[in-house]
Amino acid sequence: MAKQSKRKGKSTVGNRLFIEEEKTQMDHGKTLGGMFETFFRANGLEGLRPRTLKEHRVTFKYFFSFLEKKYPDIKYADEVTTEIIRDYVYYMSKESCQFKTDKKGLSPFTINIRLRTLKCFFKISL
Structure with missing residues (x-):
């Protein structure tokens, strides 16, 4: 038999939203920029180090620039598909330039x- 919690009432933690999220959910869906800002603030509240937060911002800058080049019509998170992510992996491995070199393709370590x-972003945000 499952152990019952002593807490009474409805669980609301999973249902809480930031004010900006409530506004975007009334529209088509969550915009990628709005979702990232929510993700970034949540990670900051969780106590991630400033360097990690900076790297998150840089990583998303690369992803957003890829979307602007290849898929300029995508503005919402629910429009990003597995095929787009695969195309991004291909872009990083074959087309993207390495830092300070003309060599095409990033290292597998950087891609990972x-x-x-x-x-983490899509797991938490969607």
Whole structure:
């Protein structure tokens, strides 16, 4: 038999929203920029280090610039599909330039770091 909680009432923690989120949910869906700002503030409140937060911002800058180049019509998070993420991985591995070199393609290590951040973002935000 499952152990029952002594707490009475309805659980509301999972249902809480920031004011900006409530406004965007009334529209088509959550905008990517708005979702990122919510994600960024939540990570800051969780106590992530300033360097980690800075790296999150840089990672999303790369992802948003990719979307602006290849998929300029995408403005909302629910429009990002698995196929778009795969295209982003291909772009990073074959087309993107490495830092301070003309060599095409990022290292697998860099790609995995950027994907890890995106996974956390979409897992929490959607």
